[in-house]
Amino acid sequence: VIHTGAGNFSLADYTAGEVAERHRAMEEALRAGHRVLADGGDALDAVQAAINVLEDSPLFNAGRGAVFTHEGTHELDAAIMDGRTRNAGAVAGVKHVRNPIDLARLVMERSPHVMLAGEGAEAFAKEQGGITFVDQDYFYTERRWRSLQRALGRPGGGEQAGASYDDGGARGEPAWKFGTVGAVALDRHGNLAAGTSTGGMTNKRFGRIGDAPIIGAGTFADNQSCAVSATGHGEFFIRWTVAADICARVRYQGATLSDAADAVINGVLREVGGDGGVIAMDRHGNVAMPFNTTGMGRGYMGPDGVAVLMLTHEDARPLPTGR
Numbered sequence: 184v185i186h187t188g189a190g191n192f193s194l195a196d197y198t199a200g201e202v203a204e205r206h207r208a209m210e211e212a213l214r215a216g217h218r219v220l221a222d223g224g225d226a227l228d229a230v231q232a233a234i235n236v237l238e239d240s241p242l243f244n245a246g247r248g249a250v251f252t253h254e255g256t257h258e259l260d261a262a263i264m265d266g267r268t269r270n271a272g273a274v275a276g277v278k279h280v281r282n283p284i285d286l287a288r289l290v291m292e293r294s295p296h297v298m299l300a301g302e303g304a305e306a307f308a309k310e311q312g313g314i315t316f317v318d319q320d321y322f323y324t325e326r327r328w329r330s331l332q333r334a335l336g337r338p339g340g341g342e343q344a345g346a347s348y349d350d351g352g353a354r355g356e357p358a359w360k361f362g363t364v365g366a367v368a369l370d371r372h373g374n375l376a377a378g379t380s381t382g383g384m385t386n387k388r389f390g391r392i393g394d395a396p397i398i399g400a401g402t403f404a405d406n407q408s409c410a411v412s413a414t415g416h417g418e419f420f421i422r423w424t425v426a427a428d429i430c431a432r433v434r435y436q437g438a439t440l441s442d443a444a445d446a447v448i449n450g451v452l453r454e455v456g457g458d459g460g461v462i463a464m465d466r467h468g469n470v471a472m473p474f475n476t477t478g479m480g481r482g483y484m485g486p487d488g489v490a491v492l493m494l495t496h497e498d499a500r501p502l503p504t505g506r
């Protein structure tokens with residue numbers, strides 16, 4: 184199951200060609216994850232493979248298509264978690280790593296730590312090897328540059344909090360979007376995994392870190408309950424520990440996955456103005472994808488290998504239920 188970010192957009196904001204382009208990239212990501220699982224591979228590898236495809240696409244706010252900071256640079260965050268062991272790895276504010284999810288995995292597997300940030304994370308990557316480094320130019324896309332210019336030109340938009348989720352419009356305007364990517368998977372051994380990768384928010388400053396790399400906020404996986412990857416206004420997802428809360432409801436309240444995810448996204452978060460959504464899966468293969476914005480790119484592929492892709496509430500389709 185994948186997501187490509189929540190936001191306030193409708194299908195009418197896209198041309199047919201743009202929808203098709205997004206669908207193509209999303210299907211390719213699902214296929215990459217599916218291939219791993221169909222070959223008997225691990226949920227963790229499937230999550231990483233799917234996210235790598237989305238990170239390499241300029242369409243999404245992760246890897247290649249990462250948004251610009253206030254200073255016109257790029258700082259990327261990512262996390263991955265193994266539901267079997269509750270091992271987790273995360274990186275925050277990395278600037279030259281092509282696929283931050285790969286580095287998050289390396290932190291999980293080859294360091295005694297959970298989260299590494301900035302230059303330290305990159306030094307660790309160099310020492311370990313196997314991570315592709317790129318210049319900041321690699322992350323330049325015209326669309327994101329224009330978003331930053333708009334964010335900077337907006338009265339009051341530059342100075343104080345200033346950060347925006349802008350990807351074509353401003354917050355509250357029709358085309359406001361997030362664009363983070365994430366994946367959750369269940370493999371044939373019954374193991375769950377979750378991963379999230381993002382460029383954060385347009386015009387962010389002062390080393391701002393969002394929820395994506397914070398275990399229990401934007402990313403969480405535990406075989407006993409569920410796997411979650413989030414997208415939305417990170418500050419709310421951190422304070423309401425969204426991913427962990429959903430899985431705790433499943434585990435301790437015996438709530439169904441869909442009730443738990445819905446209660447947090449459409450109940451708790453909606454009440455406080457925390458915009459966004461999640462993709463979630465439990466150990467039975469039930470899937471939930473609630474979002475309290477008008478849109479959230481999302482899709483799934485079951486054992487049949489058929490990609491089901493959705494962008495808004497308008498094109499919602501039935502979700503898989505587990506055995």
Ligand code: ASP
Nearest residue numbers: 361363383393414415417
């Ligand atoms: N959650 C991300 C953040 O706050 C933004 C997003 O979902 O696109 O950094």
